[in-house]
Amino acid sequence: MEECQTPLLDKHKTMLDKKKLKTFNEEQLPRHKSNFDHLGERLTQNGLDIEAVVNQIGALQIAIPSWALGTGGTRFGRFPHGGEPSSLEEKIKDVGTLHALNQSSGAISLHIPWDIPEDYKAIKDLANRLDIVFDAVNSNTFQDQPESEQSYKFGSLSHIDSAVRKEAIRHNKEVIDHGIELGSKALTVWLADGTSFAGQHDFRGAFQRTLESLEEIYEHLPSDWKLLIEYKPYEPNFYSMVIPDWGTSHLLASKLGDQATTLVDLGHHLPNTNIEQIVALLMHLNKLGGFHFNDSKYGDDDLTVGSIKPYQLFLIFCELVKGVRETVNPELSWMIDASHNFKDPMEDLLQSVESIKIAYARALLVNYDGLKVAQSQNDVVAAQSILQEAYRTDVRPLVKESVYRRGGALDAIEAYRSFDIRNQLIRKRGKHSKSTGL
Numbered sequence: 350m351e352e353c354q355t356p357l358l359d360k361h362k363t364m365l366d367k368k369k370l371k372t373f374n375e376e377q378l379p380r381h382k383s384n385f386d387h388l389g390e391r392l393t394q395n396g397l398d399i400e401a402v403v404n405q406i407g408a409l410q411i412a413i414p415s416w417a418l419g420t421g422g423t424r425f426g427r428f429p430h431g432g433e434p435s436s437l438e439e440k441i442k443d444v445g446t447l448h449a450l451n452q453s454s455g456a457i458s459l460h461i462p463w464d465i466p467e468d469y470k471a472i473k474d475l476a477n478r479l480d481i482v483f484d485a486v487n488s489n490t491f492q493d494q495p496e497s498e499q500s501y502k503f504g505s506l507s508h509i510d511s512a513v514r515k516e517a518i519r520h521n522k523e524v525i526d527h528g529i530e531l532g533s534k535a536l537t538v539w540l541a542d543g544t545s546f547a548g549q550h551d552f553r554g555a556f557q558r559t560l561e562s563l564e565e566i567y568e569h570l571p572s573d574w575k576l577l578i579e580y581k582p583y584e585p586n587f588y589s590m591v592i593p594d595w596g597t598s599h600l601l602a603s604k605l606g607d608q609a610t611t612l613v614d615l616g617h618h619l620p621n622t623n624i625e626q627i628v629a630l631l632m633h634l635n636k637l638g639g640f641h642f643n644d645s646k647y648g649d650d651d652l653t654v655g656s657i658k659p660y661q662l663f664l665i666f667c668e669l670v671k672g673v674r675e676t677v678n679p680e681l682s683w684m685i686d687a688s689h690n691f692k693d694p695m696e697d698l699l700q701s702v703e704s705i706k707i708a709y710a711r712a713l714l715v716n717y718d719g720l721k722v723a724q725s726q727n728d729v730v731a732a733q734s735i736l737q738e739a740y741r742t743d744v745r746p747l748v749k750e751s752v753y754r755r756g757g758a759l760d761a762i763e764a765y766r767s768f769d770i771r772n773q774l775i776r777k778r779g780k781h782s783k784s785t786g787l
């Protein structure tokens with residue numbers, strides 16, 4: 350496998366020139382320090398342990414999906430930026446660049462069949478050098494593969510024909526096998542299965558076939574793996590989806606066993622669904638497996654995290670923080686799942702990760718003991734005020750401090766721009782290099 354040396358790579362571990370990053374941070378440091386000290390003083394007076402909060406923010410790692418590094422598109426067009434990663438190696442290098450900048454993206458989530466490694470060891474070594482681990486692996490039964498004799502046009506794990514189901518089960522087992530080689534610990538299953546017309550299939554039959562197919566896949570899971578079952582109310586099918594909502598996902602996960610959990614993709618809800626309530630209940634049942642972060646105005650819009658409904662994101666994180674403290678829900682998988690149509694995908698990902706960290710930092714500031722008291726007294730005004738006191742705090746100095754202490758940039762997007770990384774990638778890979786897996 351070719352080891353390409355980009356101008357970004359020094360021979361050691363990171364993809365960024367450490368000296369340049371140091372100079373960049375030194376210029377930003379006085380202003381940051383003053384903001385951080387000012388906020389720290391105020392929060393300490395309120396009884397908050399600043400060191401603990403900064404450490405918690407720093408420890409949160411959000412996986413980057415391999416398909417998000419190239420420009421997305423709509424049904425009508427695609428307007429790429431150039432310099433896209435066209436191989437698994439290049440995708441890992443791009444995640445390495447993001448992680449070097451924000452110290453918060455130390456994981457990549459692969460999509461099979463696009464990201465099948467030719468040489469597991471070389472891929473693992475590369476990831477290791479860049480401090481990247483392999484997050485959940487994703488199967489794909491929503492489109493046909495060129496070499497396959499079976500078609501997923503009318504479904505995969507729920508298909509009426511057992512030969513198609515068998516092929517879909519085989520594919521999922523193969524994805525697990527690739528993941529085992531790389532050190533991944535979870536399989537995410539999202540099914541496009543469903544119908545666009547009433548009468549097209551029998552609801553109970555389709556559910557039962559899906560359950561039985563998942564049982565076979567579940568049996569193939571190593572004992573330290575999780576199965577993450579994603580749900581979606583509509584699209585690509587518009588009359589019914591086989592797994593339309595968290596209730597159906599949870600029903601399947603419950604029947605399968607302890608290793609099966611529900612995955613919440615923020616865009617996979619009907620408008621105005623109370624997602625934070627879903628999060629709370631799934632954690633109460635120890636069945637929340639992970640997250641796909643994005644944002645939306647109408648449907649599965651796949652917009653930048655926190656760009657449309659930042660308060661909702663904060664409320665979700667409040668339930669996550671409470672859930673982690675009060676339940677024995679298994680450790681969660683965190684991943685971005687968005688489509689970057691207009692912005693440079695790398696900048697968009699940096700923005701998304703920052704939004705997640707801001708929401709998390711705000712949720713860590715909530716006075717949960719005070720909230721319990723307000724709830725016990727039915728003091729609605731106090732309850733709302735406690736949440737909004739945290740939400741209205743500008744926590745960016747805390748997030749910056751957590752990144753800086755781990756060796757990242759005090760302003761990741763500004764650093765990305767000043768190091769001219771997109772143009773370096775275009776010079777190296779070309780204006781028309783196209784990422785796979787979109």
Ligand SMILES: [Mn+2]
Nearest residue numbers: 579614641686
């Ligand atoms: Mn998703």
